[in-house]
Amino acid sequence: MIPLIRGFKDILPDDTPVWKAIEETAAALFQSFGFKEIRLPIVEKAELFQRSIGENTDIVEKEMYTFSTGKGEMITLRPEATASVVRAYIQQQLYAKDPVQKLYTIGPMFRRERPQKGRYRQFYQINAEVFGIGAPYIDAQLIVMLWNLFERLAIGGLSVQLNSLGCPVCRPAFKQALTDMLEEGTGVLCADCLRRKDKNPMRVLDCKVPACRDVMKDAPSMTDYLCEDCASHFSKVQSALGLQQIPFVLNPRLVRGLDYYTRTAFEIQTDALGAQNAIAGGGRYDGLVKALDGPEQPAIGFAIGLDRLVELVSQAMPQQSLTPDVFIAAIGEELQEKAFEWSCALGLSGVQTEIDFSGKSLKALMKRADRLGAAHVLIAGSQEMAQGSVILRNMKNKEQVPVPIDGMVDHIKQYLKDYQCCKESEKKKKAIPEPVRVIRF
RNA sequence: GUGGGUGUAGCUCAGCUGGCAGAGCGCUAGGUUGUGGUCCUGGAUGUCGAGGGUUCGAGCCCCUUCACUCACCCCA
Numbered sequence: 093m094i095p096l097i098r099g100f101k102d103i104l105p106d107d108t109p110v111w112k113a114i115e116e117t118a119a120a121l122f123q124s125f126g127f128k129e130i131r132l133p134i135v136e137k138a139e140l141f142q143r144s145i146g147e148n149t150d151i152v153e154k155e156m157y158t159f160s161t162g163k164g165e166m167i168t169l170r171p172e173a174t175a176s177v178v179r180a181y182i183q184q185q186l187y188a189k190d191p192v193q194k195l196y197t198i199g200p201m202f203r204r205e206r207p208q209k210g211r212y213r214q215f216y217q218i219n220a221e222v223f224g225i226g227a228p229y230i231d232a233q234l235i236v237m238l239w240n241l242f243e244r245l246a247i248g249g250l251s252v253q254l255n256s257l258g259c260p261v262c263r264p265a266f267k268q269a270l271t272d273m274l275e276e277g278t279g280v281l282c283a284d285c286l287r288r289k290d291k292n293p294m295r296v297l298d299c300k301v302p303a304c305r306d307v308m309k310d311a312p313s314m315t316d317y318l319c320e321d322c323a324s325h326f327s328k329v330q331s332a333l334g335l336q337q338i339p340f341v342l343n344p345r346l347v348r349g350l351d352y353y354t355r356t357a358f359e360i361q362t363d364a365l366g367a368q369n370a371i372a373g374g375g376r377y378d379g380l381v382k383a384l385d386g387p388e389q390p391a392i393g394f395a396i397g398l399d400r401l402v403e404l405v406s407q408a409m410p411q412q413s414l415t416p417d418v419f420i421a422a423i424g425e426e427l428q429e430k431a432f433e434w435s436c437a438l439g440l441s442g443v444q445t446e447i448d449f450s451g452k453s454l455k456a457l458m459k460r461a462d463r464l465g466a467a468h469v470l471i472a473g474s475q476e477m478a479q480g481s482v483i484l485r486n487m488k489n490k491e492q493v494p495v496p497i498d499g500m501v502d503h504i505k506q507y508l509k510d511y512q513c514c515k516e517s518e519k520k521k522k523a524i525p526e527p528v529r530v531i532r533f
Numbered sequence: 534g535u536g537g538g539u540g541u542a543g544c545u546c547a548g549c550u551g552g553c554a555g556a557g558c559g560c561u562a563g564g565u566u567g568u569g570g571u572c573c574u575g576g577a578u579g580u581c582g583a584g585g586g587u588u589c590g591a592g593c594c595c596c597u598u599c600a601c602u603c604a605c606c607c608c609a
Contacts, residue, residue, distance in 0.1 A: 095600080098599095098601095149607095150606080150607055150608085151607085151608085155607085172608095172609085203608085203609095205534095206534075206605090206606085206607095207601090207602090208604070208605095209602080209603065209604090210608095210609085211608075211609085217609060218609095295607095298607095348608095350608095359608095360609095366603080367603085367604065368608075368609080370608060372609065373608075373609060394609095396609070397608085397609030398609080399609080400609065401609090421567095453562095453566095454567045454568055455563095455567080455568065456562090457568085458567095458568050458570095459569055459570085460569085463569085463570095466569095469568085469569080471568070474567095475567080483568095485568075487569070487570090490568090490569095
């Protein structure tokens with residue numbers, strides 16, 4: 093057997109309904125907020141990611157799947173989607189039609205990290221990006237939208253972490269203050285932080301090594317260094333979130349790993365997934381479009397970790413696979429051709445049908461029907477054929493009714509319709525109110 | 534990239550100090566000659582992750598390697 097590649101996984105039939113439900117819920121919600129879907133290639137020139145994500149980030153330094161095309165061109169399996177969306181915005185000149193573009197996309201990303209719970213080498217994200225709007229209200233609106241998505245999916249135990257990373261005007265002063273502080277602590281910092289000290293000092297903020305935390309316990313906070321514009325922007329984001337009753341936690345240690353972020357940075361965290369606790373994260377990247385040779389346009393976006401979200405939703409919701417309406421049990425070899433015709437006719441008419449062509453004993457067929465969870469079994473043998481009608485057995489109440497072979501499909505559909513009505517009214521009698529926010533499969 | 538844990542039947546797992554490869558569930562056939570779930574009886578299924586070593590003899594000990602998993606790291 094040739095197994096799949098380390099860190100990759102198959103999404104099996106029992107799981108796909110959850111994936112689909114989440115994707116559809118997100119798409120419907122995003123569309124209500126004016127987002128349109130964009131579909132992008134999963135391979136781009138390596139340079140796109142090197143320039144957008146930043147040369148000295150972990151992703152570019154050691155996590156990208158990069159290949160040579162053999163003609164000296166280096167191409168990369170995308171490690172994230174934002175760079176591609178920005179490229180499309182620029183290359184297809186979407187800004188010429190309207191600088192304001194709200195786009196979402198769903199698909200796989202690739203990073204060569206060591207796999208663990210909630211972390212795969214091929215993982216899936218839902219991305220949403222807004223171009224051309226700098227107003228803080230759009231920052232807040234994205235978070236409102238995200239928060240509502242998780243409400244619709246009935247997920248609890250979440251928190252919104254919020255920070256501002258400043259802009260090219262105010263960040264240098266903060267970085268300098270941070271670097272000064274790190275110089276004093278050089279003796280005790282861990283090896284990783286010593287490296288980060290020069291290359292990306294802000295990363296030391298979220299280091300978990302106790303010694304580093306100790307050095308950083310009185311670390312300056314970016315929010316104390318924000319310039320007037322950034323401070324005003326940040327406070328408007330907060331008040332807008334307050335208007336929508338979105339609970340959030342100000343987290344001065346929330347740092348994004350990618351170079352292009354400015355101002356608002358946020359993360360939605362869960363307490364139910366172990367170490368990989370971020371199920372969505374994003375922020376503003378006002379300088380990126382220009383940096384990739386596009387027009388000067390502000391932008392903001394987020395990514396949802398679909399694999400992690402599926403994990404959370406599945407925990408709350410037991411899987412439920414599709415079961416046939418009708419199982420055809422035709423006894424004997426000579427009836428298989430007839431059974432074949434019936435199964436095609438039923439399937440084509442929209443009745444979920446299952447059949448076993450093996451010609452086993454009726455007992456074995458019944459057993460199989462039961463295992464598949466079939467609601468009804470169509471039993472046909474030589475006796476029935478002689479009488480011109482087959483038997484339809486209700487597997488729950490064991491009731492059996494004759495069904496004329498002539499016009500069989502219509503008879504069965506009518507019977508199933510009555511049966512459904514019966515079930516519906518029974519449900520209503522029980523009068524259990526459905527929670528509005530819970531999605532159902 | 535670095536550490537810890539785990540690899541035995543389709544699944545969940547026993548397997549003592551090194552001595553015939555096991556159980557439950559599932560699958561399958563029958564009991565019931567044409568009726569599922571419960572019950573009873575029988576049956577099939579193994580590269581003990583892989584490769585090497587020690588030994589009369591290895592699932593068990595040693596070395597190497599791979600995979601899964603959790604954590605570090607990083608992030609969604």
